[in-house]
Ligand code: BDR
């Protein structure tokens with residue numbers, strides 16, 4: 084049986100690999116749509132990049148929508164320093180063939196979730212949570228169609244990657260994250276504590292480069308570009324490959340471990356804005372609201388990625 088998913092994303096090289104992994108697994112994941120949000124780069128580029136990835140995968144049956152161009156209350160923060168000016172630097176992208184859908188991404192999410200059966204669709208979020216929060220605000224009844232939200236974002240013991248306290252996706256739109264974490268929906272979080280164990284080392288990238296297909300070439304190029312910033316920042320062997328962990332978790336949950344705890348989002352303090360405050364040791368009586376994953380079989384993860392990227396053109 085396949086799991087119906089909608090991918091909400093701000094591509095980004097790591098988003099790109101996540102999207103390709105999902106599109107390469109049609110027997111496991113039924114990707115209903117990709118909805119772009121502003122994040123790593125502005126919305127005109129994230130929606131363009133999503134369409135570039137659909138083209139590359141040969142899965143032009145998957146529609147692409149553009150959601151929100153700005154966070155709910157704060158000005159947009161982007162990350163060209165990490166991802167380059169296009170967001171997906173590292174590969175020479177041809178002109179796009181896949182059109183952008185006319186309907187706005189938030190309206191699409193509402194319509195798709197209202198039309199779905201109870202808990203039919205899993206939302207995979209790889210960027211700021213603006214589109215999801217806006218859909219829940221605009222039409223609360225759409226929550227009924229959501230099975231689970233699996234999100235990349237936040238950090239506990241690893242702290243933040245954009246400020247000392249905050250991870251990029253949550254920092255960009257903490258108010259949206261606050262709505263999602265208070266939603267009572269079934270939530271799974273893939274934070275930095277996990278993704279910092281999933282490093283795109285040179286050997287792992289070489290394996291993807293050697294796949295021999297165009298997808299392998301594009302992914303290796305993007306990963307080599309992505310590595311240059313993080314290797315210097317962390318002094319690690321490779322960049323944390325964040326977003327594909329969300330898709331891999333849905334495909335092979337036994338590779339992951341974690342714990343269900345209370346997570347709340349800081350939306351007031353200038354010092355710790357966007358922090359995911361996790362009650363890891365259950366030192367409060369705040370109700371657990373999120374399953375936070377913090378371990379991964381990294382070799383298994385890169386095996387899964389390579390095996391699936393090999394199936395694409
Ligand atoms: C997250 O921020 C973005 O730069 C990446 O695409 C990932 O979703 C990591 O903090």
Ligand code: CA
Pocket residue numbers: 092093094095097098123209210326
């Ligand atoms: Ca992302």
